[in-house]
Amino acid sequence: MMPGTQYERDRCVTGIKGLDEILRGGIPYGSTVLVAGTCGSGKTTMCMEFLVKGAQEGEACAHFSATEPSVKLLENVRQFDFFDMRLVDQGLISVFDMDVLFSWLGMTKSTFDLTDIDAMVKAITDIVNTIGVTRLVIDSVTTLCYKIPSEQLIRDFLFKLGKSLSTLGCTSLLVSEITSAGAKSFWSSFGVEEAILDGIVVLGDVERMGHLLRFVQVVKMRGTSHSRAKYALELTPRGVMLTPMLKWGGAND
Amino acid sequence: MIELDGGIAQQLTDEITPSSSIQVRVGTSNASLIIASILQPLIQGFGMRGVYICASRGASEIIQTLEQIGIDSSGIQFIDTVSSGFIGGTETPYPNIRYVDSPIMLESIMLQTLYHLESNTETGNFVLLDSANALSIYNEERMLAEYLHTFVNTFRARDVLTAIVNVPDQTPPSVLANLDLYCSDLIDRGQVVIN
Numbered sequence: 001m002m003p004g005t006q007y008e009r010d011r012c013v014t015g016i017k018g019l020d021e022i023l024r025g026g027i028p029y030g031s032t033v034l035v036a037g038t039c040g041s042g043k044t045t046m047c048m049e050f051l052v053k054g055a056q057e058g059e060a061c062a063h064f065s066a067t068e069p070s071v072k073l074l075e076n077v078r079q080f081d082f083f084d085m086r087l088v089d090q091g092l093i094s095v096f097d098m099d100v101l102f103s104w105l106g107m108t109k110s111t112f113d114l115t116d117i118d119a120m121v122k123a124i125t126d127i128v129n130t131i132g133v134t135r136l137v138i139d140s141v142t143t144l145c146y147k148i149p150s151e152q153l154i155r156d157f158l159f160k161l162g163k164s165l166s167t168l169g170c171t172s173l174l175v176s177e178i179t180s181a182g183a184k185s186f187w188s189s190f191g192v193e194e195a196i197l198d199g200i201v202v203l204g205d206v207e208r209m210g211h212l213l214r215f216v217q218v219v220k221m222r223g224t225s226h227s228r229a230k231y232a233l234e235l236t237p238r239g240v241m242l243t244p245m246l247k248w249g250g251a252n253d
Numbered sequence: 254m255i256e257l258d259g260g261i262a263q264q265l266t267d268e269i270t271p272s273s274s275i276q277v278r279v280g281t282s283n284a285s286l287i288i289a290s291i292l293q294p295l296i297q298g299f300g301m302r303g304v305y306i307c308a309s310r311g312a313s314e315i316i317q318t319l320e321q322i323g324i325d326s327s328g329i330q331f332i333d334t335v336s337s338g339f340i341g342g343t344e345t346p347y348p349n350i351r352y353v354d355s356p357i358m359l360e361s362i363m364l365q366t367l368y369h370l371e372s373n374t375e376t377g378n379f380v381l382l383d384s385a386n387a388l389s390i391y392n393e394e395r396m397l398a399e400y401l402h403t404f405v406n407t408f409r410a411r412d413v414l415t416a417i418v419n420v421p422d423q424t425p426p427s428v429l430a431n432l433d434l435y436c437s438d439l440i441d442r443g444q445v446v447i448n
């Protein structure tokens with residue numbers, strides 16, 4: 001196909017400096033992307049910036065918090081200049097506690113079965129549909145998956161969730177907590193998430209002479225060409241900033 | 254009264270553009286004077302603002318030296334890779350200093366610099382790196398050469414003037430050779446060392 005006639009999918013412009021360039025314009029609309037990262041690598045900040053940039057453009061955004069109470073989450077992100085609490089007050093960013101959602105749904109068991117999973121997917125998609133959410137973050141999907149006893153059920157859950165959100169035109173980031181982000185690592189805690197979802201963005205640290213440098217790497221993104229290189233990541237008051245990682249800088253993988 | 258090197262101001266006036274990349278060769282004893290002789294025309298003559306990356310000496314010491322010479326450094330953002338909060342070197346009265354943990358965090362230095370340059374869109378910007386030889390103490394030669402290559406091209410693409418200070422006989426030969434290749438201009442005040 002000639003370059004001039006190449007089909008291009010519409011993009012959800014993340015607004016995150018550098019990431020849209022890596023993705024050649026943004027995430028294809030309606031994609032469900034795994035944001036996998038080690039602790040302290042910047043997953044939550046990057047995902048919140050994704051929502052803020054959407055809300056600033058008038059998009060309805062939703063954050064489902066499974067690892068920490070929403071009040072604590074908002075207190076943590078208020079330190080960043082890019083975050084504007086008015087976006088929450090105006091309802092452009094809706095923040096939900098998964099624990100509260102589970103209580104509403106009567107899901108008090110320590111493990112979830114297929115019925116619970118269906119109820120959870122329906123609750124999330126109902127919210128997305130009702131509010132008209134176009135950007136969604138679940139932080140973290142790992143915490144939810146811990147309650148799902150088998151890989152098959154985790155696969156079902158993610159497949160149904162991704163399909164429902166995609167059908168609604170919602171671009172979603174599912175945060176995954178991993179213990180290592182090297183080349184020999186899994187991109188997810190359960191080993192099944194990466195196969196089902198449309199994209200994988202990995203965040204981690206490179207150790208250089210005792211110092212940890214944050215990096216981000218887009219490993220997979222269906223529907224677009226993209227850079228697969230590592231980029232150094234800095235969390236600044238204005239949000240995430242990226243620059244190419246030095247090739248001779250060493251990597252711990 | 255300290256007399257600055259007027260030849261540098263003249264050279265800057267005659268030769269540089271907003272995206273020039275200048276290799277500045279200095280000696281061990283004249284570095285401060287040469288740097289001041291560059292900053293003075295950039296700030297007071299051309300009305301530029303900029304970022305000063307400190308790898309040779311701490312930012313507070315540099316600010317005090319510039320004050321003694323009569324250069325107002327309030328329009329400069331200093332990125333200090335030398336001083337350590339751990340030993341109390343970061344307790345200073347100057348608000349225009351940011352600290353990076355170590356001179357090996359080259360990407361962090363780059364991103365901090367870009368972050369501060371974004372704050373000033375009204376006037377021309379410069380970035381002064383002091384110095385390539387100090388960075389070479391901590392960083393492997395190939396990595397430093399790669400970094401300086403990225404450094405020059407990143408800022409040139411943004412119409413930011415760069416000045417890379419080095420003491421030639423303390424800088425790895427491959428880094429010096431690369432600077433000769435990347436940089437568009439040369440201010441040569443390096444001392445000749447006779448063994």
